[in-house]
Amino acid sequence: MIAGRPPAERYTGSSVRRTEDLRLLTGRGRYVADIQVPGLLHCAFNRSPHAHARVLRVQTDVARRAPGVVAVFDGWQMAKLASAAGGMMELMGETNLPSFSLLATDKVRLVGDPVAMVVAETRAIAEDAAELIEVEYEELPAVMTAAQARDGSLPPIFEDLGSNVLFGPDQKVFGEVDRVFAEADRIVKARIAQHRHQNVPMEGRAILATFDQATGELVAHAATQGVNTSRQIIAAQLGMPLEKVRVLAFDIGGSFGLKFGASREEVACCAASRELLRPVRWIEDRLENLTVSGQAREESFDVEAAVTNEGEILGMRVEMVIDSGAYPGFAPGIISTIQEMIPGPYRMRALSFTASGVITNKATYVAYRGPWASETFVRERLIDLVAAELGLDPFEVRLRNLAERGQPPLRMVTGPSLAGLTAKESLLRMGEIFNFEEFRRHQAAMRAQGRYLGVGVATYIEPAPGPRPETPPTELEWARASLGEDGVVSVFTAQMPHGQSHQTTMAQIAADQFGVDFEQVRVVVGDTDQVPEGFGTGGSRFASMAGGAALHVSRQLRSQVLELAAQILDVSPATIDIRAGEVVGDGVPDGRLPLSELVKLARAAAAEGRIPQGTETSLEASFGFDGGQGGWSGGTHCCVVEVDPETGRVRVDRYMVVEDCGEVINPAVVEGQIRGGVAQGIGAVLLERSAYDEWGQYLSSSFMDYLLPTTTDVPNIEIEHLQTIPLDQDVNFRGVGEGGMIVAPPTICNAIADAIAPSGAVVLEQHLPPTRILELMGIIPQPA
Amino acid sequence: MIPITLTVNGQLREGSVEGRVTLADFLRERLGLTGTHLGCEHGVCGACTVLLDGEPARSCLVLAVQAQDKEVTTVEGLSGSEPLSALQRAMRDNFSFQCGFCTPGFLIQAWALLKENPRPTEEEVRHALSGNLCRCTGYQSIVAGVLAASTRAPLESQQEGSL
Numbered sequence: 001m002i003a004g005r006p007p008a009e010r011y012t013g014s015s016v017r018r019t020e021d022l023r024l025l026t027g028r029g030r031y032v033a034d035i036q037v038p039g040l041l042h043c044a045f046n047r048s049p050h051a052h053a054r055v056l057r058v059q060t061d062v063a064r065r066a067p068g069v070v071a072v073f074d075g076w077q078m079a080k081l082a083s084a085a086g087g088m089m090e091l092m093g094e095t096n097l098p099s100f101s102l103l104a105t106d107k108v109r110l111v112g113d114p115v116a117m118v119v120a121e122t123r124a125i126a127e128d129a130a131e132l133i134e135v136e137y138e139e140l141p142a143v144m145t146a147a148q149a150r151d152g153s154l155p156p157i158f159e160d161l162g163s164n165v166l167f168g169p170d171q172k173v174f175g176e177v178d179r180v181f182a183e184a185d186r187i188v189k190a191r192i193a194q195h196r197h198q199n200v201p202m203e204g205r206a207i208l209a210t211f212d213q214a215t216g217e218l219v220a221h222a223a224t225q226g227v228n229t230s231r232q233i234i235a236a237q238l239g240m241p242l243e244k245v246r247v248l249a250f251d252i253g254g255s256f257g258l259k260f261g262a263s264r265e266e267v268a269c270c271a272a273s274r275e276l277l278r279p280v281r282w283i284e285d286r287l288e289n290l291t292v293s294g295q296a297r298e299e300s301f302d303v304e305a306a307v308t309n310e311g312e313i314l315g316m317r318v319e320m321v322i323d324s325g326a327y328p329g330f331a332p333g334i335i336s337t338i339q340e341m342i343p344g345p346y347r348m349r350a351l352s353f354t355a356s357g358v359i360t361n362k363a364t365y366v367a368y369r370g371p372w373a374s375e376t377f378v379r380e381r382l383i384d385l386v387a388a389e390l391g392l393d394p395f396e397v398r399l400r401n402l403a404e405r406g407q408p409p410l411r412m413v414t415g416p417s418l419a420g421l422t423a424k425e426s427l428l429r430m431g432e433i434f435n436f437e438e439f440r441r442h443q444a445a446m447r448a449q450g451r452y453l454g455v456g457v458a459t460y461i462e463p464a465p466g467p468r469p470e471t472p473p474t475e476l477e478w479a480r481a482s483l484g485e486d487g488v489v490s491v492f493t494a495q496m497p498h499g500q501s502h503q504t505t506m507a508q509i510a511a512d513q514f515g516v517d518f519e520q521v522r523v524v525v526g527d528t529d530q531v532p533e534g535f536g537t538g539g540s541r542f543a544s545m546a547g548g549a550a551l552h553v554s555r556q557l558r559s560q561v562l563e564l565a566a567q568i569l570d571v572s573p574a575t576i577d578i579r580a581g582e583v584v585g586d587g588v589p590d591g592r593l594p595l596s597e598l599v600k601l602a603r604a605a606a607a608e609g610r611i612p613q614g615t616e617t618s619l620e621a622s623f624g625f626d627g628g629q630g631g632w633s634g635g636t637h638c639c640v641v642e643v644d645p646e647t648g649r650v651r652v653d654r655y656m657v658v659e660d661c662g663e664v665i666n667p668a669v670v671e672g673q674i675r676g677g678v679a680q681g682i683g684a685v686l687l688e689r690s691a692y693d694e695w696g697q698y699l700s701s702s703f704m705d706y707l708l709p710t711t712t713d714v715p716n717i718e719i720e721h722l723q724t725i726p727l728d729q730d731v732n733f734r735g736v737g738e739g740g741m742i743v744a745p746p747t748i749c750n751a752i753a754d755a756i757a758p759s760g761a762v763v764l765e766q767h768l769p770p771t772r773i774l775e776l777m778g779i780i781p782q783p784a
Numbered sequence: 785m786i787p788i789t790l791t792v793n794g795q796l797r798e799g800s801v802e803g804r805v806t807l808a809d810f811l812r813e814r815l816g817l818t819g820t821h822l823g824c825e826h827g828v829c830g831a832c833t834v835l836l837d838g839e840p841a842r843s844c845l846v847l848a849v850q851a852q853d854k855e856v857t858t859v860e861g862l863s864g865s866e867p868l869s870a871l872q873r874a875m876r877d878n879f880s881f882q883c884g885f886c887t888p889g890f891l892i893q894a895w896a897l898l899k900e901n902p903r904p905t906e907e908e909v910r911h912a913l914s915g916n917l918c919r920c921t922g923y924q925s926i927v928a929g930v931l932a933a934s935t936r937a938p939l940e941s942q943q944e945g946s947l
Binding site: 018020658714 | 805821823824825828852858863868875877878882885887910913915921927
C-alpha cells in the first residue's frame with residue numbers, strides 16, 4: 001500500500017442518492033420563511049407605481065399610527081441608517097456607478113422601486129400599513145428603449161451620470177476583419193433580438209436579520225448564492241466592521257443567478273433590525289419578485305458574417321446594445337464574456353465586437369443561468385441564416401466550421417485555448433443519434449399534408465472553467481477539511497447550494513479521496529463563521545473549482561492523518577492506509593483502527609508531547625485550487641418541433657443532448673442540471689417574457705402573465721455523455737449548470753425557424769409565442 | 785377572532801384566527817408546519833397544495849376558517865412513522881427534485897393521483913401534475929418518480945393510517 005494514493009473510487013461517477021432529500025421530501029427543509037424566532041417583526045415595502053418620477057413628499061403618519069406597526073422608514077430616514085454604496089457592482093469592480101439610496105429619496109426609477117418600509121408585528125399588518133403611506137410624485141417621461149436612452153431626448157435616470165448611456169460604444173477587433181470581409185464571397189447580415197426574461201426561482205428573495213445589542217453583531221439568515229458576498233455588502237452598507245456581521249444560509253428555493261450579494265430591500269431589513277433591536281424578516285412575494293427582483297438578457301445585435309460560397313465563416317462583425325435596466329446591475333460585467341465567447345467552437349479568423357449599454361426604467365439586469373448566453377444564441381441563429389442564404393444544410397455548415405482538436409487554430413480568435421475541444425464529436429454523434437436524412441423526407445411528406453415540422457441544432461462551449469489561461473486565475477477556490485473526534489470528515493466550502501446537490505456531490509469526492517464511507521463526510525456550507533473565503537456558487541464554478549478543491553484538500557488531509565497515524569503507531573506511513581473509515585495495514589493494532597479512535601490517540605499523544613516536531617497534529621487541512629488545467633464544457637443539442645398553423649402553438653416532440661462536462665461526479669445530478677436548463681430554454685422561447693408597456697408599467701407581474709413551462713410543455717430529454725478529453729492530472733470535473741440554458745434557446749428557435757421556413761418566415765428573435773409565430777407566418781398581420 | 789377546529793395529519797388541532805388568515809399561513813405560522821411552501825400566493829404554482837378531506841387544494845386560496853371540521857394532510861403527514869413513504873422513496877431514488885421548494889405540492893398532488901389512479905400512464909401523470917410549477921428540474925425526474933412509485937406497492941398498504 002502506498003500512502004497518499006486514494007483507494008479505488010466508489011462514489012465519484014455514480015448516482016449516489018442525495019443527502020438533501022431526506023429533509024426536503026419530508027417538509028423539514030429550512031428556508032428563510034420557515035425560521036421561527038421569538039419577537040420576530042415583518043416588513044413590507046411601499047413601492048412606486050411610476051416608472052420614472054420625482055418623489056415630492058412621503059406621508060407616513062397614518063401608517064405609523066396603525067395598530068401593530070412598529071416603525072416606518074422613508075428613504076431619507078433609511079439613508080441615515082445605511083447606504084446603497086458598496087453594493088454588488090462595486091464589489092465586482094465597476095466604477096461608473098451612480099449614487100442612489102436603499103429606499104427612494106429624490107426619485108423613483110422603475111415601477112416597484114421601494115419608497116418606504118413598514119416594520120410590524122405581522123406581515124399582514126405591515127402590508128396593510130404600506131398601503132396607508134401616501135406619496136406625492138411628479139411624473140417624468142419613462143425611458144423604455146435603447147433608442148430613447150441613446151438619443152438623449154429624455155431626462156437622465158441618474159442625474160449624476162448625466163446620460164442614459166451607461167457605456168460604449170466600445171470596439172474591440174480580433175484578427176484581420178477588413179481583410180476577411182474583403183475576401184468573402186458573401187456577407188450575411190441580420191439584426192437579432194434577445195428578449196428580456198428572468199430567473200423566477202420558486203422562492204423569492206428572503207432575509208431574516210437579528211441584531212444583538214450585547215455583542216454588536218448582526219446575524220442574517222439569507223437566501224443567497226454566497227454567504228461571504230452577502231456579508232461584505234451588508235457590512236459595507238450598514239457601516240459595520242466585517243467581523244460584526246455573520247451570514248447564515250440553509251435551504252434556498254432556487255436562484256439561477258438572482259440571489260447574489262444583498263439587495264436594497266435585504267440591507268434595509270438588516271438596518272431596521274439594528275435600529276429596532278429586534279429580529280426583522282422580509283419575504284419577497286411573487287409580485288415583487290417578478291416586478292423588481294431583477295431581469296436578464298435584453299440585448300440586440302447587428303451582425304454580419306463574412307462567408308464563402310462553400311459555407312466557410314471567415315469572420316463576424318457584431319454590434320451589441322445591452323439594456324441594463326434602472327439600477328446598477330450585471331450588464332457591464334458580462335460584456336467581456338459575450339465578446340470572448342461569441343466565436344464559440346468555430347474556426348473563424350476575425351471578429352469585430354462593439355458593445356454599448358443603456359439605462360432604462362426597467363428592472364435591474366441580473367445574472368441568469370449562463371448570463372453571457374446571447375453569444376451562443378446570436379452565433380447559432382446566424383449560422384442557420386448563413387445556411388439558408390447558401391442553400392446548405394445547417395448541420396453541414398456547422399461541420400465545415402467547427403474547430404478540430406489538435407488542428408489549427410488551437411485558439412479561439414478571441415484568445416482562449418481550444419484544448420480538449422469535443423464540439424465536433426458532439427455534432428457528429430448527434431448525426432448518428434438522429435437521422436437527419438430520414439427526418440427531411442418525413443418533414444417533406446408532412447409538409448405536403450399541411451403540417452409544419454422542423455429540426456434545429458446548436459453547438460456551444462462553456463468556460464466551466466475553460467482551459468487554463470496563460471495567466472492562471474488569481475482567485476482560488478478554497479476548501480477546508482477536518483477530521484473530528486466522531487471520525488467524520490467535515491469539508492467546508494464557500495459554495496452555497498440551492499438545488500445543485502453540492503452536499504451530496506462534494507461528499508462523494510471527499511469520501512473517495514479520504515477513504516471513508518459517503519455517510520462519514522459532512523459538507524458544511526452557509527455560515528460565514530465556518531466556511532472559507534470565496535464568492536459562492538455561480539458561473540458553473542462548483543464542479544471543477546470547488547470539486548477540485550475538495551479533491552485536493554481531502555488528499556492533503558489524508559496524507560496528514562496517515563503521517564500522524566504512522567507516528568503514533570510507530571510504523572512507516574507507506575504500510576498503512578485509510579479504508580472505509582479505518583486506518584488499516586501492517587502494524588496497526590488488530591489490523592484496523594477506526595478514525596474516531598485515531599483522533600483520541602492523536603490528541604493524547606500530542607498532549608503528552610509524543611509527536612515529533614514537524615508532524616501536523618491539527619487534523620485540519622486547507623487547499624486553494626486554481627482550476628488546474630481546466631477544460632471546456634459543451635456539446636450539441638437537437639430538437640424536433642411541430643408548429644400548428646391554426647394556433648401558432650409549438651410542440652417540442654423530441655429533444656436530444658450530446659454533451660461533455662468532463663468527468664461526471666454524479667450522473668443523475670448532472671442530468672438534472674441539463675434538463676432543468678433546457679426547460680428554462682423552452683420557457684424562454686415559447687412562454688417567458690418580462691414585458692413593459694411604453695410608459696414603463698410592468699405587464700408580467702403574476703404567474704398568469706409570466707408563464708413558466710409546466711409538465712405538458714417540457715418533453716423527455718434524451719442525454720448522452722461524450723467521453724471527455726482529460727487535461728488535468730487530477731481534476732477533470734467541469735461545470736454543467738448553465739449549458740442547458742445557454743444552448744436550448746437557439747436549438748429551439750432553429751427548429752421553429754426550420755418548421756415555418758416554407759411560409760417565408762425568417763426568425764430574428766428568441767421569443768416565439770403563438771401570436772408571434774402566426775405573425776411571422778403571415779397568418780395574422782404583423783403589428784404596425 | 786374566529787375559533788376553528790380541524791384535523792391535521794391525523795391530530796385534532798384548535799385555534800382562533802382572523803377571518804382573513806389563509807390555511808397556508810395557519811399551518812405554517814400557528815401549527816409550525818412549515819413544509820407547506822408559499823411560492824406565489826395566487827393559486828398558480830401549487831407549492832402550497834395540501835389534501836383537504838382527501839382532495840388536493842391550494843392552501844393559499846383557502847381560508848383557515850373554511851377548513852373547519854375538515855381533515856388536512858400536509859407533506860409532514862405523508863410518511864407516518866416511517867422516515868419516508870414509498871412515494872417519497874421513489875422520488876428520492878429518481879432524483880426528482882433539486883431545490884426542494886416546490887416539492888411539498890408535487891408530493892401531495894402525486895399522492896392524490898396515485899390514490900385515485902394507482903397505475904397511471906406517463907401522460908396521466910403529466911396531466912395530473914400540470915398545475916404545479918418546478919423551476920429546477922424540467923419535470924422528467926418528477927414524472928419518473930411518480931411512475932416508479934406507482935409500480936411499487938399500492939399507497940394504501942404503504943402508509944395506511946397516515947392519511
